[in-house]
Amino acid sequence: METLTEINWILACYTDDVPENGGACIKHGDEQIAIYNFTRRQEWYATQNLCPHKQQMALSRGMIGSSGEHCEPKVACPFHKKTFSLLTGECLSDDDDCQIKTYPIRVDAGKVFIGITC
Amino acid sequence: MHKPTIVVVGNGMVGYKFCEKLVAKTSAFRIIVFGEESRAAYDRVHLSEYFNGKSAVDLSLSTEAWYAEHDIVLHLGNPVQEINRSTKTVHALLGDTFEYDYLVLATGSSAFVPDIPGVEKDGVFVYRTIDDLELIKAYAPNVKKGAVMGGGLLGLEAAKALIDLGINETHVIEFAPRLMPRQIDSAGSAMLQSKLTDLGLNIHLNKSTAYIGGSHKIEALHFNDESALAVDMLVISAGIRPRDELAKLAGLHTGTRGGILVNEKMQTSDESIFAIGECALYENMIYGLVAPGYEMADIVVNQLTGGSKLFYGYDMSTKLKLIGVDVASFGDAFITEPDCRTIVFEDTHKGIYKRINLSTDGKYLLGGILIGDADAYNMLLQTVNNKMILPPNPEDLILGSRGDGESTDAGVMSLPDDALICSCEAVTKSAICGAVNDGAANVDSIKKCTKAGTGCGGCIPLVKDLVAGTLKANGVYIKNVICEHFDYSRQELFDLIKIGQIKNYDVVLDHFGKGDGCETCKPVVASILSSLWNEVIVKQDTIQDSNDRFLANIQKGGTYSVVPRIPGGEITPDKLIVIGTVAKKYNLYTKITGGQRIDLFGAHVSDLPAIWEELIDAGFESGHAYGKALRTVKSCVGSTWCRFGLHDSVSFAIEIEDRYKGIRSPHKLKGGVSGCVRECAEAQSKDFGVIATEKGWNLYICGNGGSKPQHAQLLATDIDKETLVKYLDRFLMFYIKTADPLTRTATWLNKMDGGMSYLKNVIINDSLGIAESLEEEMQQLVDTYHCEWKEAISNPDMRKRFSHFINAPEEKDPSVQFDTMRNQVKAKEW
Numbered sequence: 001m002e003t004l005t006e007i008n009w010i011l012a013c014y015t016d017d018v019p020e021n022g023g024a025c026i027k028h029g030d031e032q033i034a035i036y037n038f039t040r041r042q043e044w045y046a047t048q049n050l051c052p053h054k055q056q057m058a059l060s061r062g063m064i065g066s067s068g069e070h071c072e073p074k075v076a077c078p079f080h081k082k083t084f085s086l087l088t089g090e091c092l093s094d095d096d097d098c099q100i101k102t103y104p105i106r107v108d109a110g111k112v113f114i115g116i117t118c
Numbered sequence: 119m120h121k122p123t124i125v126v127v128g129n130g131m132v133g134y135k136f137c138e139k140l141v142a143k144t145s146a147f148r149i150i151v152f153g154e155e156s157r158a159a160y161d162r163v164h165l166s167e168y169f170n171g172k173s174a175v176d177l178s179l180s181t182e183a184w185y186a187e188h189d190i191v192l193h194l195g196n197p198v199q200e201i202n203r204s205t206k207t208v209h210a211l212l213g214d215t216f217e218y219d220y221l222v223l224a225t226g227s228s229a230f231v232p233d234i235p236g237v238e239k240d241g242v243f244v245y246r247t248i249d250d251l252e253l254i255k256a257y258a259p260n261v262k263k264g265a266v267m268g269g270g271l272l273g274l275e276a277a278k279a280l281i282d283l284g285i286n287e288t289h290v291i292e293f294a295p296r297l298m299p300r301q302i303d304s305a306g307s308a309m310l311q312s313k314l315t316d317l318g319l320n321i322h323l324n325k326s327t328a329y330i331g332g333s334h335k336i337e338a339l340h341f342n343d344e345s346a347l348a349v350d351m352l353v354i355s356a357g358i359r360p361r362d363e364l365a366k367l368a369g370l371h372t373g374t375r376g377g378i379l380v381n382e383k384m385q386t387s388d389e390s391i392f393a394i395g396e397c398a399l400y401e402n403m404i405y406g407l408v409a410p411g412y413e414m415a416d417i418v419v420n421q422l423t424g425g426s427k428l429f430y431g432y433d434m435s436t437k438l439k440l441i442g443v444d445v446a447s448f449g450d451a452f453i454t455e456p457d458c459r460t461i462v463f464e465d466t467h468k469g470i471y472k473r474i475n476l477s478t479d480g481k482y483l484l485g486g487i488l489i490g491d492a493d494a495y496n497m498l499l500q501t502v503n504n505k506m507i508l509p510p511n512p513e514d515l516i517l518g519s520r521g522d523g524e525s526t527d528a529g530v531m532s533l534p535d536d537a538l539i540c541s542c543e544a545v546t547k548s549a550i551c552g553a554v555n556d557g558a559a560n561v562d563s564i565k566k567c568t569k570a571g572t573g574c575g576g577c578i579p580l581v582k583d584l585v586a587g588t589l590k591a592n593g594v595y596i597k598n599v600i601c602e603h604f605d606y607s608r609q610e611l612f613d614l615i616k617i618g619q620i621k622n623y624d625v626v627l628d629h630f631g632k633g634d635g636c637e638t639c640k641p642v643v644a645s646i647l648s649s650l651w652n653e654v655i656v657k658q659d660t661i662q663d664s665n666d667r668f669l670a671n672i673q674k675g676g677t678y679s680v681v682p683r684i685p686g687g688e689i690t691p692d693k694l695i696v697i698g699t700v701a702k703k704y705n706l707y708t709k710i711t712g713g714q715r716i717d718l719f720g721a722h723v724s725d726l727p728a729i730w731e732e733l734i735d736a737g738f739e740s741g742h743a744y745g746k747a748l749r750t751v752k753s754c755v756g757s758t759w760c761r762f763g764l765h766d767s768v769s770f771a772i773e774i775e776d777r778y779k780g781i782r783s784p785h786k787l788k789g790g791v792s793g794c795v796r797e798c799a800e801a802q803s804k805d806f807g808v809i810a811t812e813k814g815w816n817l818y819i820c821g822n823g824g825s826k827p828q829h830a831q832l833l834a835t836d837i838d839k840e841t842l843v844k845y846l847d848r849f850l851m852f853y854i855k856t857a858d859p860l861t862r863t864a865t866w867l868n869k870m871d872g873g874m875s876y877l878k879n880v881i882i883n884d885s886l887g888i889a890e891s892l893e894e895e896m897q898q899l900v901d902t903y904h905c906e907w908k909e910a911i912s913n914p915d916m917r918k919r920f921s922h923f924i925n926a927p928e929e930k931d932p933s934v935q936f937d938t939m940r941n942q943v944k945a946k947e948w
Binding site: 008012013017018019020021022023024025026027032038040041051056057060061062063064065066067070071072073076078079081097 | 137181279449524602603624627634635636637639640641659660661665667668674676919922923924925926929931933934
């Protein structure tokens with residue numbers, strides 16, 4: 001089932017602000033959002049910047065990569081290497097059920113936009 | 119449809135496990151849980167870890183959301199006050215009455231507080247719940263001398279907690295003539311006592327406390343033998359008492375010394391009321407461990423869902439680490455000759471005591487005790503529980519095989535299929551091997567699909583061996599591959615990258631790997647690339663570990679530390695002033711490190727370039743504290759000042775540190791140079807250590823501090839500086855090329871076939887014929903040294919990476935917050 005919610009696309013940054021195959025953090029009001037430039041896959045992702053494990057604003061500084069046969073894209077927190085799916089926000093590290101928020105993202109003419117639901 | 123209601127009284131580990139097991143099996147019941155504490159169930163077994171960094175959240179077993187998800191009504195801070203058996207209702211503290219069809223009492227136990235005058239004084243605590251621990255923690259900062267009453271298992275845990283809290287002088291008071299009288303024999307106790315005394319614990323045996331002295335707060339313990347001990351804090355850990363008061367009030371049968379009487383179905387004298395865990399008394403026995411409690415929970419779940427599983431007592435074997443000392447007892451530990459034959463191994467030098475009890479015909483293992491080294495525990499316990507026939511030389515079980523090195527995984531694989539491997543979760547060998555055959559190829563996936571190893575964790579080494587053994591039996595060749603993306607060991611990948619002359623991670627992945635990489639293989643490849651080509655690491659910043667990416671160590675709170683290189687620990691007053699000025703300007707915490715340099719903590723990521731610019735202007739370089747690289751070469755003051763010094767150790771240390779600085783290796787590297795045999799630089803605890811002799815220098819290698827300290831071993835004696843540097847070149851390069859990721863030199867040597875004599879041959883006698891190329895490769899790295907920070911600050915693109923918000927580079931992370939402590943900043947607690 002799909003629910004229709006209003007998505008407000010905000011200009012987050014420019015594509016060359018975010019390192020290749022890495023992340024960077026943007027500020028949106030009081031929110032901190034991590035943006036990932038997955039150059040290797042020609043994909044972009046966005047999640048909350050806060051790692052729920054130890055409440056550190058750190059995910060944008062984490063390493064990204066893939067996990068499993070289906071190459072699920074993921075990010076590893078630099079603090080204790082908890083990993084999260086960039087698709088669903090689910091924690092992929094063993095027996096942990098914390099979850100991070102993901103945001104829709106699109107790139108247009110060198111600009112990176114993030115979808116904020118209102 | 120009417121669902122029968124189960125009321126669970128108590129939300130400890132066992133009460134929680136009951137709920138978990140029940141909802142996993144059926145949703146046919148309404149479940150209502152009452153807990154006395156304000157917290158949902160948490161891990162009491164690892165309670166002492168609360169004092170070395172674990173938080174209440176880390177210890178928690180479940181979240182309130184979990185209960186909601188499974189429609190379990192959870193009442194915390196609301197203990198049941200009364201059970202009315204005729205109306206089948208319970209009455210809780212906050213006023214409500216609830217009906218039940220079945221009642222499960224999991225009320226646990228409380229600390230036993232002996233009736234000693236003065237126990238009510240301030241500074242007297244018990245050690246049972248997180249709340250108790252918080253009270254202890256709050257009181258501890260002003261305490262100089264602390265004591266624990268009780269030298270049993272819990273008492274020693276509490277003593278460890280006092281040590282962790284930084285109490286200088288900690289005493290243990292035991293009434294009995296020895297420590298842990300319930301678990302180990304007197305010879306084992308004596309060994310444990312001497313080890314603990316070495317570790318700084320003061321142990322008093324045969325002491326019965328007459329009263330606790332002090333006007334308002336505790337000031338001293340006074341004993342019946344007229345002696346006294348001045349202390350400002352006491353933790354009572356003299357045993358547990360089952361919480362049976364509710365059951366007694368309801369007229370259920372209880373034991374004369376406490377405990378709710380249960381039968382083999384865990385039923386109390388009222389058949390709709392069950393009791394499980396430490397409050398239950400089965401055949402005159404209270405089971406004060408978590409595994410039997412879980413088993414009881416399983417029995418009740420089984421009974422309620424129409425099963426017929428019964429409780430027949432439980433193996434009380436335990437293995438634990440007390441203040442760093444292994445202590446284990448298993449099977450029948452106390453049986454003595456002539457009812458058995460006993461083999462004892464005792465090494466007072468290393469503090470090891472091992473005893474095994476064999477059947478009189480020598481065929482079976484009955485039980486035993488291990489102090490100081492309990493590595494064999496799991497296998498010995500399995501041998502007892504599965505009544506396995508012993509080998510012809512049963513002493514090998516505790517001494518290790520001294521002939522041809524038979525591997526231990528064969529032993530694990532010879533266990534019978536129904537051998538219970540994980541007793542907390544009741545997982546058998548066949549369940550684990552079956553899971554491996556179904557595709558679970560590592561411990562993490564075994565944990566996920568069987569739950570083995572998720573309780574106390576004691577069985578994990580066995581699980582590991584079983585996984586390896588099963589894979590091997592299935593013909594899977596096991597090597598230490600890097601991760602799911604690279605099917606090579608580090609050494610193989612090192613050679614492949616070198617031969618292929620590859621300088622970029624993505625190319626390495628395309629050529630030799632699959633997928634998109636991860637946080638394991640990226641830093642490994644980054645380290646290899648750096649060891650081979652020594653290019654500026656920040657060029658490929660996103661494959662570096664966070665510390666290497668920002669050229670600084672990420673710290674609690676998300677700030678970074680700054681560590682300039684201070685070669686050999688020598689620094690001019692002017693440079694000291696610069697460090698002070700910079701620290702003041704950027705509000706950094708400063709501390710002298712163990713490696714004779716100065717750490718500056720609490721830097722915002724966006725301040726790093728400016729900080730380093732000032733340091734570099736004053737002549738400092740990166741200290742590579744963030745990298746798997748050479749950290750420091752520690753030195754004593756040497757012959758230039760010291761009246762004992764034989765040679766100039768400072769100059770040599772600086773020379774060596776400057777030679778190897780910046781070189782990336784599988785793990786960090788530390789060195790030391792001492793000017794004489796007094797060894798003030800502690801060189802023998804380093805990866806390489808140099809000590810001056812009358813005739814030259816001695817070179818030691820592969821030492822290690824850290825969690826498993828190991829002394830460095832002598833490689834060469836009385837050699838001159840040039841030879842020493844040559845040997846060091848060969849040694850370090852050989853290590854860099856062949857070690858597994860994150861393996862220190864000591865571990866690398868320990869795993870090396872042939873050990874030190876082989877390594878000596880390679881380095882000194884050039885047995886592999888590679889000495890010259892090792893030297894060349896090292897020289898290449900030395901010649902291409904660059905200060906990474908200098909490169910980073912002079913490159914605007916790289917500088918741009920050091921901001922927290924890319925869309926607001928001038929703003930700092932508002933979530934970074936500091937407290938103050940002793941007039942400096944400190945990171946806020948998480």
